[in-house]
Amino acid sequence: MAAVAQHSKFSKIAWPVLAWVVALIFFFPIFWMVLTSFKTDADAVKPENLIVFQPTLENYLNMTENYDYWRFAINSVITSVFATIFTLVVGVPAAYAMAFNPSRHTKDVLMWMLSTKMLPAAAVLYPMTFLTKNFLGIFDTHFLIILVLSLINLPIVIWMLFTYFKEIPKEIIEAGQMDGVSTWGEIKDILIPLAWGGVASTALLCFIFCWNEAYWTVRLTTTDAATLSKLIEGNRAPEGLFFGRLSAVSTAAVGPIIVLGWFCQKQLVQGLTFGAVK
Amino acid sequence: MAGLTLRNIAKSYGATQVIESIDLDVEDGEFVVFVGPSGCGKSTLLRMIAGLEEISGGELSIGDRVVNEVAPAKRGVAMVFQTYALYPHMTVYKNMGFGLKQAKTPPDEIDAKVRAAAEILDITPLLERTPRALSGGQRQRVAIGRAIVREPDVFLFDEPLSNLDAALRVQTRIEIARLHERLGTTMIYVTHDQVEAMTLADKIVVLRGGNIEQVGTPMDLYHNPRNMFVAGFIGSPKMNFFGQGDLTPGGAALLPDDGHVLGLRPEHLRPMEAGSALVEAVPDLIENLGEYALVHCRTASGVAFIAKTTDMVGFEKGKPVPLGADPERRALFDKASGLRILSA
Numbered sequence: 072m073a074a075v076a077q078h079s080k081f082s083k084i085a086w087p088v089l090a091w092v093v094a095l096i097f098f099f100p101i102f103w104m105v106l107t108s109f110k111t112d113a114d115a116v117k118p119e120n121l122i123v124f125q126p127t128l129e130n131y132l133n134m135t136e137n138y139d140y141w142r143f144a145i146n147s148v149i150t151s152v153f154a155t156i157f158t159l160v161v162g163v164p165a166a167y168a169m170a171f172n173p174s175r176h177t178k179d180v181l182m183w184m185l186s187t188k189m190l191p192a193a194a195v196l197y198p199m200t201f202l203t204k205n206f207l208g209i210f211d212t213h214f215l216i217i218l219v220l221s222l223i224n225l226p227i228v229i230w231m232l233f234t235y236f237k238e239i240p241k242e243i244i245e246a247g248q249m250d251g252v253s254t255w256g257e258i259k260d261i262l263i264p265l266a267w268g269g270v271a272s273t274a275l276l277c278f279i280f281c282w283n284e285a286y287w288t289v290r291l292t293t294t295d296a297a298t299l300s301k302l303i304e305g306n307r308a309p310e311g312l313f314f315g316r317l318s319a320v321s322t323a324a325v326g327p328i329i330v331l332g333w334f335c336q337k338q339l340v341q342g343l344t345f346g347a348v349k
Numbered sequence: 350m351a352g353l354t355l356r357n358i359a360k361s362y363g364a365t366q367v368i369e370s371i372d373l374d375v376e377d378g379e380f381v382v383f384v385g386p387s388g389c390g391k392s393t394l395l396r397m398i399a400g401l402e403e404i405s406g407g408e409l410s411i412g413d414r415v416v417n418e419v420a421p422a423k424r425g426v427a428m429v430f431q432t433y434a435l436y437p438h439m440t441v442y443k444n445m446g447f448g449l450k451q452a453k454t455p456p457d458e459i460d461a462k463v464r465a466a467a468e469i470l471d472i473t474p475l476l477e478r479t480p481r482a483l484s485g486g487q488r489q490r491v492a493i494g495r496a497i498v499r500e501p502d503v504f505l506f507d508e509p510l511s512n513l514d515a516a517l518r519v520q521t522r523i524e525i526a527r528l529h530e531r532l533g534t535t536m537i538y539v540t541h542d543q544v545e546a547m548t549l550a551d552k553i554v555v556l557r558g559g560n561i562e563q564v565g566t567p568m569d570l571y572h573n574p575r576n577m578f579v580a581g582f583i584g585s586p587k588m589n590f591f592g593q594g595d596l597t598p599g600g601a602a603l604l605p606d607d608g609h610v611l612g613l614r615p616e617h618l619r620p621m622e623a624g625s626a627l628v629e630a631v632p633d634l635i636e637n638l639g640e641y642a643l644v645h646c647r648t649a650s651g652v653a654f655i656a657k658t659t660d661m662v663g664f665e666k667g668k669p670v671p672l673g674a675d676p677e678r679r680a681l682f683d684k685a686s687g688l689r690i691l692s693a
Contacts, residue, residue, distance in 0.1 A: 242434035245401050250448035250499075251422025260447075264438045 101325075107318035115314035130319035137313075138320050143302040147324075149213055150288070150298060151281035154220035158228050158277050161221070163270070166232035167258055171244050181233065184226040192286050203291060211292045219291065220281045228277050235269025236262065272339050275331070282328045299324035351412035351425065351502040352377040352535060353398065359406035360393055360559075367393055368559040370407065375503075375537065375552075380529050383539045384546040384582070385556035391539045392507055394556070398537065399428050399505050411503060422451070424503075427496035431508040433488045435480040441467075441491050442476040448499045459498075466497040469531070470524075486517045493528070506538040510545065522548060543583055547571075555579050577687040580612050580680060586643065588612045588680070589654035591628055597671065600627030603679065609690070612680035615643070618656040618672045620663030626671030627679075630654070632664050646670075 107115050109126040134140045169177045204210035239262065247261050263270055285300040292301050303321050332339070353375040360368040368390045375381050383391040396402040398409065400421030409417055416424045427448075435444050445466060446459045454462075467473045470490045480488055489509060496504055506525070510518045526549055529536050540546055546553050547567045555562040555570065555578070563575040567583075574580035580588045591611045593601045604611060613627070623629075630646035644656045644664050656664070656672060663670055681690045 240432060240434065242430045242432050243436060246428070246430060246434040246436070246495075247447075248401065248421045249399065249426075249428050250495075251420070251451040252447075253451075256451065261436060265436075 104318045105322050107314055108322045110315045110318075112313045112315040115318070130315045131323070133316070134319055134323060137316050138302060140302070140320060140323060143297055143299045144323075144327075146213070146216075146296055147282060147298040147300075150216040150220060150296065151278050153213075153217045154224065154281045155274055155278045157217060157221045158224050159270070159274055162225060162228040162232055162273075163258060163263070166229050166236050167262060169229075170233055170236035170239075171241060181230065184229060188223075188226055196290060199287075200290065211295045211297075213296045215291055216288055216296045216298070219287045220284055223284070223287070224277050224280050227280075228273055231273045231276070232266075232269065235266045235273070238269075239265050268338065272335075275335050275339055279328055279332065352379070353503060353537070354410040355398075355407065356409075357407035358394070358397065358404060358409060360390070360397060360402065361405045366559065368397075371561055373554060373561065373564065375535060378533050378535055380536045380538065380549055380551045381554060382546040382550035382552070383537065383554050383556060384541065384543060385562075386582075387541060388558075389556040390559040391541075391556050395428075395505055395507055395537060395539045398424075398503070399426055400424055401428075422448070425501055426503045426505055427499045427501035428505040428507065429489075429492045429496050429509045431511055433480070433492040433512075435488060435491055435495070437480050440477050440479055441472065441483070441494075444480070444491055445495045445498050448495065462498045462500075463494075466494045469497065469528070470494050485513050486521060489513065489521060493525075497528075497532075502535065504534055504536040506536065508540055509538075510540070510542075525549065543585060547583070553583070555582060574680065574689060576689055577610065577612065577682045580682070580689070584614055584616075586615045586655045586657065588614050589618070590682070591648075591652060591654075592684070595648045595650045595652045596628050597623075597626050599625065600673075603627070604681070608684045610682045610684050612682055613674050614678065615655045615657040617674040617678040619658070619674070620670050621673035623671045626673045628673075629669055629671045631669050632656075632666050635661075635664065635666055637661075646672075 106122075108130055109128070110120065110124050111127055111129065114120045114124045130137075169181065200210070203215055209215040243261060243265070244257060247257050252260060283300070284298075285304060288298045288300045289304045292298070297305070303317070303324055353373075355371055355373040358368065358371040358373075359366070371394065383394060385391050393402060397404050398411075400416070400419065404417050408415055411424055411426065436447065439447065442463055445463045449459045449462060463476070464473070467476055470493060472487065472490050472494060475483060475487060475491070480491065483491065489512075492509070509525070510521055513521060522545060525536075525538075529549075538545070538549060550567055552564060553567055553570055554564050557578055563570060563579045565573070570579055570583045574583060574588075577590065581590070589612070591600070591613070593604050593607050593609070596604070596611065600611065611627070618628075628648060630648045632644045632646050634645040636643040636645070641657055641659045642661055642664075644658060645653065646656060647653050658664060682688065683690055
């Protein structure tokens with residue numbers, strides 16, 4: 072009995088401490104980045120100024136001048152929004168069909184879609200670059216980035232939607248058929264309202280993935296369709312000494328998505344645990 | 350208003366045949382009950398009539414129109430599901446009007462029809478609620494209401510009472526019977542409960558393994574079962590079956606040989622003089638329900654069976670009792686085929 076009490080007292084202290092330590096380790100790079108964004112470039116590289124320094128807003132105020140922040144930001148918004156829309160436009164009907172009219176190959180199709188995520192992206196880097204640049208002529212266009220972002224997110228989106236749609240009793244869809252609703256009406260009037268939480272959190276997650284995507288957006292763009300990922304990546308080497316400026320632009324790049332995630336936190340958690348706590 | 354005709358209706362999933370070949374006529378305004386054990390194909394048959402399952406073979410007509418390839422909503426049928434299948438995000442009013450809205454019915458007409466149906470089912474005060482705020486019985490009424498507003502030629506019920514508790518089941522059963530009385534529309538009702546079948550049906554269709562075992566009025570099936578399966582399925586408690594070795598010498602003489610079985614319903618068994626008795630058994634458990642008692646007996650050969658008695662006269666636990674039944678209450682079956690032999 073005493074041992075148990077002692078044990079629980081220990082874990083009451085130890086676990087939260089451990090959790091905080093782990094959280095701080097994860098959070099530190101972001102903290103460091105935000106902190107650095109308020110330093111001058113000179114202060115940024117001095118170890119003694121890690122915590123104590125004279126804060127400045129200069130990096131933010133000069134951001135549009137130093138880097139063409141808004142152009143990259145607008146590209147990020149355009150590509151992420153349209154890729155998310157396109158992914159849902161394709162994903163919702165696909166998941167609907169597989170959830171309510173499964174064939175004996177449905178499981179295989181789902182596995183196959185997921186397997187495309189297992190292919191190392193680097194393996195197709197050269198063909199993708201060559202084909203889009205020399206053959207199709209769509210290199211560095213919004214169209215290409217939207218297409219690529221859609222395609223890489225489609226498997227995960229279909230999987231998520233499929234799981235949510237599976238939760239809806241088939242009879243409700245059948246009742247809709249008896250009531251004479253069209254396939255589109257079924258999706259619009261029954262399926263989406265019922266799986267709203269799931270669809271919203273899938274869309275949000277897809278948007279976050281699109282915004283954060285760096286591998287392809289960096290490699291398939293130069294200027295016209297370059298996103299914030301490209302801005303950060305592209306300035307890493309030549310402006311390596313300007314840590315303050317770079318931190319400010321990085322903070323401004325991840326800021327919107329963190330704010331968005333923060334506001335939608337409840338929705339996101341609700342959506343992701345939809346099946347579990349039913 | 351319309352009848353139905355099923356000709357050689359078959360259903361298979363790949364190589365698995367679930368319904369072989371069904372022929373059935375349903376008259377206009379008739380209340381037909383499909384009954385059978387689970388897996389007998391009764392729900393599949395109903396879903397084929399509804400248009401929710403494709404028909405693999407044969408011809409289905411509603412009225413005089415072949416509807417094999419017609420969409421569910423265009424067949425003039427409405428279905429009430431076992432799980433109610435209400436739209437959880439819509440109010441009762443919208444649930445009931447949804448089908449009419451799909452058919453582009455003017456709003457004032459929808460309103461009139463929904464309110465009329467709500468009046469019939471006594472759910473007017475619930476119209477603005479969502480299904481979540483309703484009890485099981487109320488949900489089932491809404492599901493029935495949703496079917497009524499569409500003014501179908503044929504109502505289809507798929508085990509509509511099995512999610513309700515016992516008291517509500519009886520009440521709703523009576524309401525469905527009244528509704529049929531009032532609307533006079535053709536109704537097809539699927540259940541595994543023979544009490545529902547007996548009380549509701551004009552015509553019962555007993556199914557087993559994807560085939561029709563017998564079609565007839567409830568009394569027809571009770572008095573003249575075509576085979577041992579129907580005899581055992583219709584009636585509660587089920588009919589008792591005895592082989593030659595289970596009977597008294599007098600009883601055994603009724604069977605031509607060992608390949609036959611004597612069927613006696615519990616409610617027809619009564620104590621008799623040893624000379625005219627058919628079977629002798631020891632009561633080992635008596636369930637007395639006041640109005641009647643179920644006497645669980647066992648013969649010397651080890652066969653357990655039930656006798657139903659209203660007065661308990663002659664029954665005593667542990668004391669052997671000779672039992673018999675009137676000649677017209679006996680049924681003789683061929684053991685191998687299960688078929689009833691009419692001239693015993």
